[in-house]
Amino acid sequence: MTFRTGLVDAIGHTPLIRLKRASELTGCTILGKAEFMNPGQSVKDRAALYIIKDAVARGRLQPGGTIVEGTAGNTGIGLALVADAMGFKTVIVIPETQSQEKKDMLRLAGAELVEVPAVPYANPNNYVKVSGRLAEQLAKTAPGGAIWANQFDNLANRQAHIETTAPEILTQTDGKVDAFICSVGTGGTLAGTGIGLKSIDRRIRIGVADPMGAAMYSWFTDRELKFSGSSISEGIGQNRVTRNLEDAPVDFAYQIPDEEAVPLVYDLLLEEGLCVGLSTGINIAGAIRLARDLGPGHTIVTILCDHGSRYQSKLFNPEFMRSKNLPVPEWLEHRSTIEA
Ligand code: PMP
DSSP states (O other): OOOOOOOOOGGGOOOOOHOOOOHEEEEEEEEEEGGGGTTSSSSSHOOOOOOHHHHHHOOOOOOOOOOEEEOOSSHHHHHHHHHHHHEEEEEEEEEETTTHHHHHHHHHTTEEEEEEOOOTTEEEEEEEEHHHHHHHHHHHHHTOEEEEETTTTTTTTHHHHIIIIHHHHHTTTTOOOOEEEOOOOOSSHHHHHHHHHHHHHHTTEEEEEEEESSSSHHHHHOOOOOOOOOOOOOSSSSSSSGGGGTTTOOOOEEEEHHHHHHHHHHHHHHHHOOOOHHHHHHHHHHHHHHHHHOOTTOOEEEEEEGGGGTTTTTTHHHHHHTTTOOOHHHHHHHHOOOOO
């Protein structure tokens, strides 16, 4: 018999899938690490598990304790599921603007939700700062203690990718990977996978794919934080250098408009049966640009970050997309079940 011993053991070891259209378009082998196949349907399960394990190992969390976090959703879902499986509670602070599907899943996973207005990081009422203050209060009162997961600046986040994502990619490609590229939320995936891959083979190139208007493009090209404009992508679009991003080994940076990424997500579903969110579209657009810069014959790995079912009411809702002046293919009008 071969089986995983429970949810925690089922996180990671995701398949690497050849992306047909992106590969054919560029003459490269473009591979997507199917992180939407984690139990919580996103790449953030890995970070959630490492953050909780680290807090337990440091004696900061006892049985029945509470994990508090500010999250766009996926980290919260990962934390809540791992907490269920390990006997902890979760309190999640989330910006109101995040998709209803993510909020519903968080409640279903047992998280207590605190919804706050979406305001910039500099504002003291920003969701990350609210979650930090809440954790401080709960640490004094909650049975079993309370921790602030603090995914942006907690290095257990990127450690997950140093110890799991990077070695998995090397094993799955027989070490024949030329480049890795992804977008940035906390930077855990980019920095952790980048550090992990380069520690084994320094020739592996690392790229960042930034949604239009976020600051990672200017940071990794000019060491300046310039941000403006907007993207409908969720979970990515960072405007500061988080602790997880410090020393991230980046060789290439691309700025990707939603108009470039959205059709890639739609085509991936229509032609390859892969249903993913928009941060994955940004990643694939970045992989295609990197493939063009490197030339044919290279193997490039990117991340398929989360499952598209999380965005039925937005990315896969023609009405919503039209309101953002983004392209909607004819077939989506027929497939979407969202009422206008
Ligand atoms: N895509 C999605 C959908 C996410 O939720 C996140 C995490 N916020 C990312 C990508 C980026 O991952 P990381 O935090 O490791 O940079």
